[in-house]
Amino acid sequence: MAVLRTFLYLLVYPGLLFLFVYGTFCEWFDRKIYARLQNRMGPTHTGRFGLLQPVADFFKLLAKEDIVPERADKTLFSLLPVFGIAIVGAAGLLLPVWNFDLAVPGPTSFPGDIIVLLYLLSLPTLVFFLAGWASTNFFSIIGGTRVLTMLFGYEVPLFLAVLSPAVLAGSWRLAEIAAFYQARPLLVLPNLVGFVVALIAVQAKLERTPFDIPHAETEIVGGTFTEYSGKKLALFRLMIDIEMVVSAGLLATVFLGGFPGGALLGFASFVVKTLFIIFLLSLIRAMTSRIRVDQVVLFAWKYLAPLAVAQLLAVILIKGLRS
Amino acid sequence: MKFEIPIGPQHPALKEPISLRMTVEGEVIRDADIRLGYNHRGLEKLAEEKTWIQNIYLTERICGICSHSHTSCYVQGVEKLMELAPPRRGLYIRYLISELERVHSHLLWLGVAGHEAGFDSFFMYTWRDREVVMDLLEMISGNRVHYAMNAIGGVRRDLDDAQRQKILDGVAVLRKRTEYYFHIGANEPSFVGRLAGVGRLTKERAVALCAVGPTARASGVARDVRKDDPYAVYDEIDFELCTADTCDVLGRTVVRIKELMESYKIIEFIVRNLPAGEIAVRAPRKAKPNEAVSRYEAPRGENIHYIKSNGSDKPERLKVRAPTLANYPATVEMLRNGFIADIPLIFAAIDPCICCAERSVELIDARSGEERTVRMSDLRRLAAARRRASGLKGKAEWPF
Numbered sequence: 031m032a033v034l035r036t037f038l039y040l041l042v043y044p045g046l047l048f049l050f051v052y053g054t055f056c057e058w059f060d061r062k063i064y065a066r067l068q069n070r071m072g073p074t075h076t077g078r079f080g081l082l083q084p085v086a087d088f089f090k091l092l093a094k095e096d097i098v099p100e101r102a103d104k105t106l107f108s109l110l111p112v113f114g115i116a117i118v119g120a121a122g123l124l125l126p127v128w129n130f131d132l133a134v135p136g137p138t139s140f141p142g143d144i145i146v147l148l149y150l151l152s153l154p155t156l157v158f159f160l161a162g163w164a165s166t167n168f169f170s171i172i173g174g175t176r177v178l179t180m181l182f183g184y185e186v187p188l189f190l191a192v193l194s195p196a197v198l199a200g201s202w203r204l205a206e207i208a209a210f211y212q213a214r215p216l217l218v219l220p221n222l223v224g225f226v227v228a229l230i231a232v233q234a235k236l237e238r239t240p241f242d243i244p245h246a247e248t249e250i251v252g253g254t255f256t257e258y259s260g261k262k263l264a265l266f267r268l269m270i271d272i273e274m275v276v277s278a279g280l281l282a283t284v285f286l287g288g289f290p291g292g293a294l295l296g297f298a299s300f301v302v303k304t305l306f307i308i309f310l311l312s313l314i315r316a317m318t319s320r321i322r323v324d325q326v327v328l329f330a331w332k333y334l335a336p337l338a339v340a341q342l343l344a345v346i347l348i349k350g351l352r353s
Numbered sequence: 354m355k356f357e358i359p360i361g362p363q364h365p366a367l368k369e370p371i372s373l374r375m376t377v378e379g380e381v382i383r384d385a386d387i388r389l390g391y392n393h394r395g396l397e398k399l400a401e402e403k404t405w406i407q408n409i410y411l412t413e414r415i416c417g418i419c420s421h422s423h424t425s426c427y428v429q430g431v432e433k434l435m436e437l438a439p440p441r442r443g444l445y446i447r448y449l450i451s452e453l454e455r456v457h458s459h460l461l462w463l464g465v466a467g468h469e470a471g472f473d474s475f476f477m478y479t480w481r482d483r484e485v486v487m488d489l490l491e492m493i494s495g496n497r498v499h500y501a502m503n504a505i506g507g508v509r510r511d512l513d514d515a516q517r518q519k520i521l522d523g524v525a526v527l528r529k530r531t532e533y534y535f536h537i538g539a540n541e542p543s544f545v546g547r548l549a550g551v552g553r554l555t556k557e558r559a560v561a562l563c564a565v566g567p568t569a570r571a572s573g574v575a576r577d578v579r580k581d582d583p584y585a586v587y588d589e590i591d592f593e594l595c596t597a598d599t600c601d602v603l604g605r606t607v608v609r610i611k612e613l614m615e616s617y618k619i620i621e622f623i624v625r626n627l628p629a630g631e632i633a634v635r636a637p638r639k640a641k642p643n644e645a646v647s648r649y650e651a652p653r654g655e656n657i658h659y660i661k662s663n664g665s666d667k668p669e670r671l672k673v674r675a676p677t678l679a680n681y682p683a684t685v686e687m688l689r690n691g692f693i694a695d696i697p698l699i700f701a702a703i704d705p706c707i708c709c710a711e712r713s714v715e716l717i718d719a720r721s722g723e724e725r726t727v728r729m730s731d732l733r734r735l736a737a738a739r740r741r742a743s744g745l746k747g748k749a750e751w752p753f
Contacts, residue, residue: 068474069477069478069481168356168358172380239471239472239473240471243694246471246694247365248365248468248697249693249697251364316473317474317541318472318541318544319471319472319544319547320470320471320543320547321543322547322694322695324380324692325547
């Protein structure tokens, strides 16, 4: 029985199947918002309101010819998409939507899980870099180096910004941080600067405009994914969708007070809050133009990092005043 | 580490086939090389076998976006050869279409610039508004792309009052939208950050490399055939020559947006002051032996047609110098020491029209740098020799 439960947990809810369904829904939501902001229709045809379009895209890609370049590192090239899905899937399990009950902690809620989650969210970047490198295509290699270059820009501000609410809550455990802010909603306000910083850093992590530099199609064709096709590309796209859900869930947990109200209400607030964050991400995507990779690093260290440090200092100050 | 990346002949940033080879060090371009000849169609040769009238429709098909530019340039030249004076109403309508075409071309370019800079919202908005001018063109000529308005000695269709009113209404809408784009182009930080200082071309180099059109004007060179050598109606119309002195892609954007505003002014003037009378005169079937050069300010810059007649009903020679060709040397200069990320922007900033520019096949020997122009028969012989020599079949080698 326990084995079956674990399998259900890993494969159905909140595991792969749920993340697949919700990830594709979020992609639809993002595409729709982005399209409406650009005065377009967005997906309309497949399913009601085009809801099934990302699913259809996924399955269509699965059916496409899968080409592995002659000179690529074949093992690495083929393993990376699976590896990537596993990483973001595992990261998804850590969110306190399904670990809400502090009295009966689930197997994926433990002190320090915020660090593990941040670590798991850093790994996709490495996966993208290796994917570019293993392809041995010049466009892919340039894309891969751009992925890493950007990482040096946004990762530190993201960590500082996400960890400062945890410092204020005095816990490294996502469920406890959420519970802390649910009990004291006003304390969400001092973290607003950190929220903005984290939002921009997540936008960069997800490689969306203005940070879609590693796969800027007008410059380096498909960038990291130039040589990927068929099933592997489908898995990569799914991976990015799930990464978006997990990042939005993380931001909602630490900055927007988590998901109170047990299994059902908590789940509803998870949907609302993640969609709100994805809406903000889509807004940034529609409003900006792609910048250059050197401008990203400059921007991150000139503005994001100082702001994140200021946020951390403010949090320490507030913590001192409160005690 | 230095390596060469190929942009084109097939690349998402290019709408038409051309090959740019960039030698890059990390993200910085050290050298650029442009290779042409992927879109050669033998139009000039074909023109020698068609009559004066048929050639209007042939030159229209040199390019989709500036189709009217090429016919107008050609028709101007033929009118010179035939010593025809088209009626003023005909000329006014011809250059009204010219300006509408400039508006649609510049709006299209703005969208492309937005897309190359990764600003897709801007792209969607400008192309949506471009539909306004496309609808106007369709209303006047019946076509969205190849208007087929020009005839030797005038134009083919007249304007009525309802159409004139619709043009004025459309221009009013576009003017408001263009002001908004000017605001975005000058204020959206990520967009400006992406355009400013990119693809520098100093005034001296612009003159030395014979840049034309908005590319030259953005480097502060006041060069516009409509002002320098006013053809037909342009000496009667009051408009300003738009220049910028930033010498970069931002300047090229600003110049084009300013030109849009000037074009609206010209369109309104033409529509309000349309003279009465005939729209065309009858043209003779043949032209006396002579030669003529016709200059025309296309949306992308100066367009030149050289036409030679031999007394028959067909031209002996038609030579087209499209503005894009004149801007290639400047492009190489602009690309040097830029970033990979700027290649599409810089290249798009000259508003390249490859199919306009491809007139002859030039081979550049990659090792010796020797250039030669070859004929089709030579190419065929070369291809046959190569096929025999290679012996291998179906084993394509990755180009680097």
